[in-house]
Amino acid sequence: MSNANILAFTVSDMTCGHCAKAITGAVLTAYPAAKVDIDIAAKRVTIENAGDRAAVASVIEAEGYSPVDA
Ligand SMILES: [Cu+2]
Numbered sequence: 001m002s003n004a005n006i007l008a009f010t011v012s013d014m015t016c017g018h019c020a021k022a023i024t025g026a027v028l029t030a031y032p033a034a035k036v037d038i039d040i041a042a043k044r045v046t047i048e049n050a051g052d053r054a055a056v057a058s059v060i061e062a063e064g065y066s067p068v069d070a
């Protein structure tokens with residue numbers, strides 16, 4: 001159960017700063033208290049203090065990206 005509030009996704013179609021900004025914006029709109037950390041080169045999105053994994057993945061998918069568990 002440790003770090004249960006930290007989610008990590010690999011988003012292979014996140015290719016640039018625009019993508020990162022779009023994903024960050026979508027997550028923060030859904031979860032205003034979340035902390036979003038993005039590494040574009042690694043195609044990695046780490047999210048703290050948001051919803052459960054499936055719900056957060058749905059938010060990213062609705063923005064047009066394809067998150068997989070990382
Ligand atoms: Cu982009």
